[in-house]
Amino acid sequence: MTIALFADRAENWQRYRAPLERAFAERGLEVDLVNDTDAPETVDYIIYSPMGPVQDFAPFTNLKAVLSLWAGVERIEGNETIKVPLCRMVDEGLTGGMVEWVSGHVLRHHLGMDVHICHQDGVWRNGIVPPLARDRKVGFLGLGALGAVCARVLAGLGFDVAGWSRSAKDMEFPTFSGAAGLREILGRSEILVLLLPDTAATRNVLNNETLAVLPKGAVVINPGRGTLIDDDALLAALDSGHLGHATLDVFRQEPLPPEHPFWAHPKVTVTPHIASETRPESAARTIADNIARGEAGQPFVHVVDRKAGY
Amino acid sequence: MTIALFADRAENWQRYRAPLERAFAERGLEVDLVNDTDAPETVDYIIYSPMGPVQDFAPFTNLKAVLSLWAGVERIEGNETIKVPLCRMVDEGLTGGMVEWVSGHVLRHHLGMDVHICHQDGVWRNGIVPPLARDRKVGFLGLGALGAVCARVLAGLGFDVAGWSRSAKDMEFPTFSGAAGLREILGRSEILVLLLPDTAATRNVLNNETLAVLPKGAVVINPGRGTLIDDDALLAALDSGHLGHATLDVFRQEPLPPEHPFWAHPKVTVTPHIASETRPESAARTIADNIARGEAGQPFVHVVDRKAGY
Numbered sequence: 131m132t133i134a135l136f137a138d139r140a141e142n143w144q145r146y147r148a149p150l151e152r153a154f155a156e157r158g159l160e161v162d163l164v165n166d167t168d169a170p171e172t173v174d175y176i177i178y179s180p181m182g183p184v185q186d187f188a189p190f191t192n193l194k195a196v197l198s199l200w201a202g203v204e205r206i207e208g209n210e211t212i213k214v215p216l217c218r219m220v221d222e223g224l225t226g227g228m229v230e231w232v233s234g235h236v237l238r239h240h241l242g243m244d245v246h247i248c249h250q251d252g253v254w255r256n257g258i259v260p261p262l263a264r265d266r267k268v269g270f271l272g273l274g275a276l277g278a279v280c281a282r283v284l285a286g287l288g289f290d291v292a293g294w295s296r297s298a299k300d301m302e303f304p305t306f307s308g309a310a311g312l313r314e315i316l317g318r319s320e321i322l323v324l325l326l327p328d329t330a331a332t333r334n335v336l337n338n339e340t341l342a343v344l345p346k347g348a349v350v351i352n353p354g355r356g357t358l359i360d361d362d363a364l365l366a367a368l369d370s371g372h373l374g375h376a377t378l379d380v381f382r383q384e385p386l387p388p389e390h391p392f393w394a395h396p397k398v399t400v401t402p403h404i405a406s407e408t409r410p411e412s413a414a415r416t417i418a419d420n421i422a423r424g425e426a427g428q429p430f431v432h433v434v435d436r437k438a439g440y
Numbered sequence: 441m442t443i444a445l446f447a448d449r450a451e452n453w454q455r456y457r458a459p460l461e462r463a464f465a466e467r468g469l470e471v472d473l474v475n476d477t478d479a480p481e482t483v484d485y486i487i488y489s490p491m492g493p494v495q496d497f498a499p500f501t502n503l504k505a506v507l508s509l510w511a512g513v514e515r516i517e518g519n520e521t522i523k524v525p526l527c528r529m530v531d532e533g534l535t536g537g538m539v540e541w542v543s544g545h546v547l548r549h550h551l552g553m554d555v556h557i558c559h560q561d562g563v564w565r566n567g568i569v570p571p572l573a574r575d576r577k578v579g580f581l582g583l584g585a586l587g588a589v590c591a592r593v594l595a596g597l598g599f600d601v602a603g604w605s606r607s608a609k610d611m612e613f614p615t616f617s618g619a620a621g622l623r624e625i626l627g628r629s630e631i632l633v634l635l636l637p638d639t640a641a642t643r644n645v646l647n648n649e650t651l652a653v654l655p656k657g658a659v660v661i662n663p664g665r666g667t668l669i670d671d672d673a674l675l676a677a678l679d680s681g682h683l684g685h686a687t688l689d690v691f692r693q694e695p696l697p698p699e700h701p702f703w704a705h706p707k708v709t710v711t712p713h714i715a716s717e718t719r720p721e722s723a724a725r726t727i728a729d730n731i732a733r734g735e736a737g738q739p740f741v742h743v744v745d746r747k748a749g750y
Binding site for chain 2: 401
């Protein structure tokens with residue numbers, strides 16, 4: 131019997147238990163799913179969240195893998211007590227939700243919707259016709275599982291899409307990499323979407339210097355990580371008129387404190403970390419797939435490269 | 441030499457002249473493009489808008505076709521002085537713009553964006569996660585050139601799309617037709633998009649009776665024609681709480697008068713007839729394609745069925 135320890139908060143145990151048991155049954159896996167154990171040496175898999183009780187993995191001497199419930203692994207990847215593969219969550223529900231949030235907000239800014247949504251004052255403002263999507267340049271920083279899918283969908287909607295990643299990637303749209311490539315993609319992006327992981331190399335990737343490279347009036351959309359942006363530099367670029375707007379879903383401190391200047395800024399839209407929400411049904415299938423691979427002696431998927439940090 | 445008379449306002453002559461001449465040259469057509477003539481019997485084609493000078497077509501005794509600059513032909517299709525094919529505008533730029541406007545507003549309502557765009561009050565409202573697009577039912581009334589393309593794009597984004605047209609059509613998503621089919625699609629549509637033509641049969645298609653069939657909280661999006669909706673019935677359905685919102689781009693009177701209750705209604709978004717905007721470059725290609733067909737003795741495309749009215 132395979133033993134899987136669910137190590138997240140009690141309320142998530144209620145949400146995940148049935149979907150996980152269904153996903154195991156669908157794959158013919160005989161898994162004893164528990165949320166507590168007196169015998170850590172018997173545990174084969176830990177289903178992990180940073181909010182759960184397990185921080186020291188040393189007692190789990192026969193562990194085969196740590197399966198993260200979170201897509202972001204910055205709060206676990208440095209944990210040196212983990213000696214087995216660490217797999218991140220790649221949830222089709224989370225990916226779908228992110229694609230919808232990103233597509234919706236790119237279209238919102240492309241079409242200039244806010245003036246109509248928020249200013250219903252009887253003035254018929256039909257003078258400004260937005261360009262077609264094919265004449266709108268959208269840049270994606272980050273071409274991982276989420277960034278690549280979002281960029282592809284926006285390209286499918288007709289936008290003039292480009293992407294940037296630290297190491298060069300070949301996609302069906304123009305791509306850039308490295309420090310010189312970063313300046314190139316920033317220089318062309320009327321709408322910039324941040325979907326980079328949080329690593330030492332990506333922190334404050336948008337700062338005074340890089341924000342200045344964006345074209346005047348550019349819009350920044352951040353559903354990635356709060357640490358990607360130097361908040362003060364962003365506010366300065368909005369106040370100077372260099373940037374047109376920022377729509378932010380993630381922050382250095384969450385919930386974003388009520389007194390934070392982002393809330394009151396007329397050129398900032400705050401959304402409360404809703405772009406990527408893991409859905410238990412689909413996340414359970416991802417966990418079960420990896421356990422099935424492990425039990426069949428196949429390599430795990432979505433394994434974190436712990437040197438790179440993602 | 442083929443003679444084409446441009447019959448629209450002077451300002452549009454300035455916008456269209458060069459794109460039309462480029463489109464003719466690209467096809468090797470020798471066309472004398474004029475915006476006035478003393479010899480109507482020499483004119484081969486009229487490039488027509490209801491805002492232009494030509495209303496009586498009888499003097500144009502050798503006319504081959506009337507090529508409308510407008511997608512909607514309700515202001516010309518009853519003109520009995522036209523004895524030649526009347527072709528409506530099918531502009532890839534107009535289609536692209538409509539797809540972007542419809543996709544953007546469907547995603548806006550699906551994601552519940554307005555609460556974040558308009559109420560930046562420091563409250564972290566992360567409790568409400570929208571369903572995934574596959575669990576959101578979107579209905580299209582009208583499966584003509586615009587409706588079919590928009591429905592396909594929304595289906596491609598993952599929405600649970602269905603469509604209705606007067607006569608049955610086979611599409612890659614569920615379709616309904618006729619009066620019974622209208623009630624079926626209304627009953628399932630959480631978001632309803634109107635892209636029907638303006639005909640005697642479609643006027644007030646949304647009225648007290650049909651609005652009542654929509655599920656509670658449904659959103660109506662109208663980029664089609666103002667006459668499709670009984671305005672008073674729509675306001676009553678919004679006020680009673682039965683409908684969640686209406687986003688309207690077209691109206692019985694345009695510009696919508698400042699005193700119209702739509703402007704002040706908290707559940708109505710007015711956009712100023714911007715969803716479908718003909719772009720001269722692409723519209724000129726459509727006109728030139730039809731002239732090329734006429735000159736080669738081929739049948740015209742986009743010909744209006746004047747009995748059906750569209």
